[in-house]
Amino acid sequence: MSIFITSDTKVLVQGITGKEGSFWTGHMINLGTNVVCGVTPGKEGQQIEGRRVFNSVRRAVSEFDADASMIFVPPRFTKDAVFEALDSGIKKIVTIADGIPLHEMVQIRAAALSCGAMVIGGNTSGCISPEVAMMGMFPYWIERVYRKGSIGVMTRSGSLTNEVTAMVVRAGFGVSSLIGIGGDPVPGTRFAEMLPLYQNDSETEALVIIGELGGTMEEEVAEAMQQGIFTKPVVAFLGGRTAPKGKRMGHAGAIVTGGKGTVEGKIKALQQSGGVVADRPSKVGELLKEMLDNK
């Protein structure tokens, strides 16, 4: 079983008639994702990739009982799209938008928390379980990166994911489920909140975390490991070790302020909790091997 999304998950696509929405809907279906229908106000009656388009999520859900929503709408409409999905009782939401206003992202996460839903993103490529299903935009056709296997991957960065995952695959492994939580300062779902899913996933033998400077998400993972919430092997790669302090280099979420969120602090926390940290992408595969051989 994959996590978050399986081949049975009924996926609705909000913004399905847009350029990105229609293009990636095709790819999601192509990979095996059970896309049931789509929503774009005013386009009811159209079809995209053979899927019916509705004017609203409520209308869509009244005909197709969707479990998950993949949102392809511009950043300034994302809050409304997420609220619309939540309003229809959808509990799994992925939003790829890059540029969601900060205060709206806070409201999105607050709303998700209050109704027990999981919003992945924004500013992410989404999630993929190779050969099973995908909500997002991954070049699953690149075998060198998206080979199926037993390693879970959680990441804050899209570009780095291709880089690091390629190293995992080069070391002889494959990916069970990969979830990009996104590079924004306020992601809808945090690393630590994904851990129970990976813990319960029988297909995941070990977890690779692709983190970076800024925020406290890696520290929260360390805490969950210490509390025994997550007990599988963890290998982390953290970008921005040598980044100059106070400058905004990389993602908006990747900034060290007031001594909080340094890579050194994260490394220390993870190591103290039994994780290992790779200092360069190529080491990730090697460390995974060591950890799994010693198990």
Place this chain on the structure above:
Amino acid sequence: MSIFITSDTKVLVQGITGKEGSFWTGHMINLGTNVVCGVTPGKEGQQIEGRRVFNSVRRAVSEFDADASMIFVPPRFTKDAVFEALDSGIKKIVTIADGIPLHEMVQIRAAALSCGAMVIGGNTSGCISPEVAMMGMFPYWIERVYRKGSIGVMTRSGSLTNEVTAMVVRAGFGVSSLIGIGGDPVPGTRFAEMLPLYQNDSETEALVIIGELGGTMEEEVAEAMQQGIFTKPVVAFLGGRTAPKGKRMGHAGAIVTGGKGTVEGKIKALQQSGGVVADRPSKVGELLKEMLDNK
């Protein structure tokens, strides 16, 4: 046992240093109410009727673990006062303010519902269990009205309560617990929501409901009776039977709009559910007698 408030309930008074607040705090204590402390911003260190005053509910609750809050603040500050009490985890709130803005009252009720609290009021005299405790402003010293007994009373009107309850007492009964839910169009708690408390109260043998035209609260009581949520005898008195349609006579909540909320409709609903309806206050006592004798 009385309902909503017992002699053990730890009551905090918000707005305790005001004229009304201090006057009625004295009376509440005099009746036996366990008033533990009060709140008025900027007056910390003062004492009212021997009770300490704090700057905020949080500070008060950190020293006295209050269960209930009696709010004596002007209408335009009531929403904030209720939110403050809810923020400190207080689940029983009475607010007497007459003139709470409609939209704020909606927010008050929404907040109470979402955290499982009960807000009684506004535009009410509050609640009293004679000889036990009181949150509000009742002339408990008038034996002719506030004699202890076995009849529960729920009311939308202050002045009418004295009138009708006097008739209950004249017929030889007394009052177990009396709750005034207030005369506004949006009361914090509705009649039907109080029924489970009266149902479970061993001291209450029958229930008198003092209603009036407008709204659907009496109809909701009838529905609860039909569903078996409330099974004790019910005698209702409803004001405004002959009120001209469309005119606002009496409470703000007492207006018939669009054919909804007529007294005839309410009478029919209550009668169909096994209740009896008195056509004048003096009949309430007589009907009670009949019902309890036939039991």
Place this chain on the structure above:
Amino acid sequence: MKLFEYQAKDIFRGAGIPVPRSEMARSVEDTVNAAEKTGFPCVLKSQVLQGGRGKAGLIQIVKNPEEVEKAASNLFARDVKLLLVEEAVSIKKELYLSVTVDPVRAKALIIASAEGGVEIEELAVNAPEKIFREEVDITAGLQSFQATDLAYRLSCDPIEAKQLIGILRRLYSVFAKYDAELVEINPLFITREGQLIAGDGKLIIDENSMNRQEGFERTREYYDSDMEFEAAKEGIPYLQFDGDISLMCAGAGLTTTVYDLINYEGGSVANYLEFGGPNYRKAVRAMELCLQNDSKVILVVTFGTIARADVMAEGIVDAIERLKPDRPIVVCIRGTNEEEAVKTLRNAGLEPLFDTEEAVRKAVQLCK
């Protein structure tokens, strides 16, 4: 506070909701000039607060200056003070939209129907499936997706739906900004050209929020009678009737009940008046209002807590001394400090009663 149609439409216009072009007229001459400006055909709409103006003949469509003059003369003769002269639009369809409050669910409630122009309550009974309801969290406000969903339920035409979305959002913002008890557009026209435009406008502002709403002065026009206007200026709840007994009671519930009891006993009410609550020291002013009526008896019934019986009794005695009423007064004053009240009333030669129904019967008898 219920506003006149022209006020509601002014507010709509300010909020960006399309309304027909219009002019105001206070005389027949005004009306003729106004109609020239709007062009023909146009609609003369009496600015009165009562409902059902269409059925009552208070709205007239006119096609030429002659018709204007005739219709306007007729309307002004019917105690109408102000006409709204509006361009007549070509109507393809009529919708219904309103925002109000749901006291049970503690939400704002949008009610909409693709069949407007009728009484929504009738539609609710006859064809409830044609009414759409949308609950809005009053703290978060109307969400775009709610407006979008509702708009496409009302119309499949994207051009109409887009206009509807805008109107819904603006109507909700009027509801929020003006602390509305009700804001309603019925009918909302869809013209033959596909434009949406508010045919009527209703806005009732919550009385408890009036102190934070600016620019609404309660002039005589808002009241059915001079007396009601006068009482309102004092903050005294008052309704004018034409029977025999002037009520001077305390408490909304009790006063309403006394009103009922008088009717049961075969009596009739001259006026409804509450002088309880914040007005319990205003006995003189209250009695003055009662005495302006052609009533035969003044009936005083109170049962107060904070509105103390002794203070009210003193007020009544004081009012009698000052105003020397020409008609009998029945007093039934109970509650806090009742004993003092009884003494005061007896000293003044009154005979205090203690039972509401007895007092009502006595007042009715005195009228015979």
Place this chain on the structure above:
Amino acid sequence: MKLFEYQAKDIFRGAGIPVPRSEMARSVEDTVNAAEKTGFPCVLKSQVLQGGRGKAGLIQIVKNPEEVEKAASNLFARDVKLLLVEEAVSIKKELYLSVTVDPVRAKALIIASAEGGVEIEELAVNAPEKIFREEVDITAGLQSFQATDLAYRLSCDPIEAKQLIGILRRLYSVFAKYDAELVEINPLFITREGQLIAGDGKLIIDENSMNRQEGFERTREYYDSDMEFEAAKEGIPYLQFDGDISLMCAGAGLTTTVYDLINYEGGSVANYLEFGGPNYRKAVRAMELCLQNDSKVILVVTFGTIARADVMAEGIVDAIERLKPDRPIVVCIRGTNEEEAVKTLRNAGLEPLFDTEEAVRKAVQLCK
């Protein structure tokens, strides 16, 4: 977007938060005139975006015109473009107030302390009990009782507390209105006369909300270098360093990692530059920026999905043809349509690599 102190204080003033009287000065002469207006003593505050201005000597208290002239000359000589000349207030106490976002709890977060004037992070480590936190629901906004409770935790004096309540509410409204990532008053002075007044002002507006914020133009002053300003105008993330290798990479995470790897390998970075995401067709402009640096190598590393490898490779080849770079270019372009990219690069005489670390090592070697 981080604003200058004077901008933050303008916004504070507009919101009703008291700030000291002040004048702006762009020259020594200006400063002398400004100081005459504010009176002595006054404070010359360099309007630069970096933190720790006090320790860096960028804030000077002056007592007379001679001191003004000396201090201003000194500051303007240090590349300061603008001084805020502010009246000096008599300080009884310094508080700390800020509003930011709590990403874990998904709330706005007010942080306050009765011990301001210091770095709040230091206080958080050394005396966490002196820091008060108040979470605010961002939809409902700051509730009065929260401001009241916090104010009385900061000061037992009702006169101070009342001012604090007002400042907290206004500061929160600035946070909300300006889509702030952070708004901070540190220190918030309590003067000897008992008045509260903002001693400093910091306001960072969320980059993702800039399109709905008006009146903020990004001028040269907001950037540390001309190059950064130039890149920003193109929307290209760029940071200036003074090493040997110009980065021209795609993706925030990957670019940062390449930066790290260069440092590990003993190399040095001339500039950080991302041309991925929406900029993946801007290879020419990106290379132009790199070539303006005194770097020895340009290192191109990408691993894109939507930012297609073939398009980026074409861009690089195009850029080389147009700009004829005077230094070697190391290319490691992978991802969607990688095979096409490889062909394009080889046809142009480049030797595409496929391993980031190998590419980094090669670039570092080329610098030796």
